[in-house]
Amino acid sequence: xxxxxxxxxxxxxxxxxxxxxxPLLEIIVSLLVVLSFYFMAGGAFYAFFGIPHxxxxxxxxxxxxxxxxxxxxxxxxxxxxxxxxxxLAFFIPVLTALTFGRDMDTxxxxxxxxxxxxxxxxxxxxxxxxxVVISGTTSISYFVALLSFEPNLNSPGLILLFLVTQWxxxxxxxxxxxxxxxxxxxxxxxxxxxxxxxxxxxxxxxLFRSMDTLLVAILNPVMAVSTYIFExxxxxxxxxxxxxxxxxxxxxxxxxxxxxxxxxxxEV
Amino acid sequence: xxxxxxxxxxxxxxxxxxxxxxxxxxxxxxxxxGYYECFLVNGxxxxxxxxxxADYRNISLYVLDYEDTAVLVREESLENTTPLFFIxxxxxxxxIISLPRPDWYGVVVLANIANPALTNMRYDIYITRPVPxxxxxxxxxxxxxxxxxxxxxRRFEKKNRTKQ
Numbered sequence: 155x156x157x158x159x160x161x162x163x164x165x166x167x168x169x170x171x172x173x174x175x176x177p178l179l180e181i182i183v184s185l186l187v188v189l190s191f192y193f194m195a196g197g198a199f200y201a202f203f204g205i206p207h208x209x210x211x212x213x214x215x216x217x218x219x220x221x222x223x224x225x226x227x228x229x230x231x232x233x234x235x236x237x238x239x240x241x242l243a244f245f246i247p248v249l250t251a252l253t254f255g256r257d258m259d260t261x262x263x264x265x266x267x268x269x270x271x272x273x274x275x276x277x278x279x280x281x282x283x284x285x286v287v288i289s290g291t292t293s294i295s296y297f298v299a300l301l302s303f304e305p306n307l308n309s310p311g312l313i314l315l316f317l318v319t320q321w322x323x324x325x326x327x328x329x330x331x332x333x334x335x336x337x338x339x340x341x342x343x344x345x346x347x348x349x350x351x352x353x354x355x356x357x358x359x360x361l362f363r364s365m366d367t368l369l370v371a372i373l374n375p376v377m378a379v380s381t382y383i384f385e386x387x388x389x390x391x392x393x394x395x396x397x398x399x400x401x402x403x404x405x406x407x408x409x410x411x412x413x414x415x416x417x418x419x420x421e422v
Numbered sequence: 423x424x425x426x427x428x429x430x431x432x433x434x435x436x437x438x439x440x441x442x443x444x445x446x447x448x449x450x451x452x453x454x455x456g457y458y459e460c461f462l463v464n465g466x467x468x469x470x471x472x473x474x475x476a477d478y479r480n481i482s483l484y485v486l487d488y489e490d491t492a493v494l495v496r497e498e499s500l501e502n503t504t505p506l507f508f509i510x511x512x513x514x515x516x517x518i519i520s521l522p523r524p525d526w527y528g529v530v531v532l533a534n535i536a537n538p539a540l541t542n543m544r545y546d547i548y549i550t551r552p553v554p555x556x557x558x559x560x561x562x563x564x565x566x567x568x569x570x571x572x573x574x575x576r577r578f579e580k581k582n583r584t585k586q
Contacts, residue, residue: 170424180428184435191439191558197464199445200549205458205498205530212496219462219495223488223526226464298439302557303466 161271165279172262173253173280179287182249186241186291187298193237194299197230227304228312232380234299235316238292239323239376243356246288246324247348250331253280255344258335268422277332277417284328289321315395319375322402327352329409336416367391371398372405426576429569433562440558446550453481453533454542458498462491463549465527470552473531474514476544480534482510485519491528500530510534518552 170179201222203215210218257263266276296317331348338344355373359365371378371394378398382391447461463469475481486494490503506527507519511534521527533543 176424176427177431180431183428184431184438187432187435188439188442192442195442195444197445199551200447200461200463202447202449202459202461203495205460205495212498215495216492219491223462295439298436298557298561302555303464 158275162275162279165271165276166283169253169280169283173256174283174287178252182245182287183291186245186288187295189241190234190238190292190295191299191302193234194230194296194303197233197303198226227300228309228383230304231296231300231313231316232376232383234296235320235376236380239320239374240356242288242292242320242324243327243352244349246284246327247331247352248345249284249287250328251335251341251345251348253284254332255335255341258339258344259341264420264422267420273417273420274414277414281328281332285321285324288324288328289317292320293317315379316376318399319379322375322399322406323352323355323373325406326402326409327355329406329413333409333413333416336413336420367394368398368401371395372402375399375402423576426569426573429565429572433565433569436558436562436565437554440554440562442553442555444551444553446548447529448548450544450546452542452544453531455533455535455540457533458494458500459531459545460491460494461529461547461549463527463529465521466524466551467556468521468552469519469527469529470517470548470550471519471529472514472516472546472548474546475533476546479543480511480513480536481543481545482508482512482532482534483515484508484528484530484532485521486528486530487522488526488528491526491530494528494530500532 201219203210203219205212205215207215254263257266267273296313300313327348330351331344334347335341335344338347359370359374359377365373367378367381370381375395375398378391378395382388382395385391447463449459449461451459453459469485471483471485473481473483484500484503484505485507486503486505490505493503494500506522509515529547529549531545531547533545535541535543
């Protein structure tokens with residue numbers, strides 16, 4: 155077990171020195187932190203009303219602004235998640251193609267296969283780094299921004315739901331891009347295939363408005379969470395959303411198995 | 423050495439984030455005699471408020487907490503409220519108002535029209551959060567301290583090794 159961990163750590167360090175060499179990792183992490191923070195900072199800042207109000211009575215205004223302030227943090231989080239998911243839709247396939255596709259294209263991956271390390275460990279170390287860079291940075295900037303702008307947000311369940319909706323497509327897209335890279339052994343094919351798949355998943359719920367919530371939850375879970383919030387936390391939508399997330403993870407597991415089989419078949 | 427570079431660059435990313443422009447409330451409007459204009463703002467730190475009455479006419483500015491803003495809305499008067507900050511009968515005001523805790527606050531403007539012939543006056547207001555933000559600045563400091571600390575530690579180690 156300890157030996158396995160040691161090997162895994164060595165592969166991670168090798169990967170950091172080769173595919174994430176200075177300053178690529180630093181630039182990606184910094185860009186994601188600043189962009190996520192920027193989107194969170196852009197939430198609505200004020201509501202305006204006159205007193206005495208010509209249309210609404212005092213109690214009506216109070217009801218309005220109690221509702222407005224109560225839901226403000228969630229609305230900010232939702233808007234920011236939407237924007238961040240578009241940024242990630244670009245970053246995830248590019249990063250995956252740069253780490254897997256490039257190695258396949260140049261033949262470096264075959265050289266790695268000749269090393270006395272497990273193929274599974276090699277694959278998992280590379281995938282682990284992609285997910286840590288993407289999910290880690292977005293989660294950190296979420297919390298920094300929430301602490302800065304929405305300190306009264308007291309719905310940890312919803313924050314976690316928003317984070318999960320960022321992570322599940324990240325896993326699915328990265329695995330699909332790896333599979334394209336393994337099958338095509340080409341950087342450009344994995345890059346364009348990954349980006350097309352990622353943006354296709356993002357925009358398909360916009361193109362097909364009547365799409366079922368379950369399918370939306372698989373393709374673009376952030377949009378499904380928005381529907382869940384707009385529909386006043388409807389239980390049926392939450393159920394569809396949960397099933398969609400589980401289905402997305404199941405597809406990811408399937409992709410993982412297929413990709414591992416393909417990697418096992420590769421010749422040194 | 424990579425960790426040093428990582429922490430130092432990440433620190434600068436936090437520094438950049440701390441200066442991200444904040445949303446703002448900006449309005450130039452006619453305000454009637456005896457009429458309050460209220461901005462319910464998300465005060466997560468301090469607030470930068472700039473307000474001025476047009477043609478050198480006087481205005482008053484009050485900052486109320488959430489509960490007092492509700493009292494003002496209900497009673498349509500400031501009588502039973504305790505403003506956190508107020509400035510009355512001034513041509514203009516520009517400054518940073520300290521808020522006791524992150525919450526929602528009411529920024530209220532009232533026109534002081536001395537001339538009985540006038541029924542309203544024009545005023546301009548601009549409210550925003552002053553930058554830099556506290557949390558990213560703290561993270562910038564932590565990240566830089568870690569980066570520079572690690573750099574100094576490595577140099578110290580290297581020196582010790584060469585001495586031995």
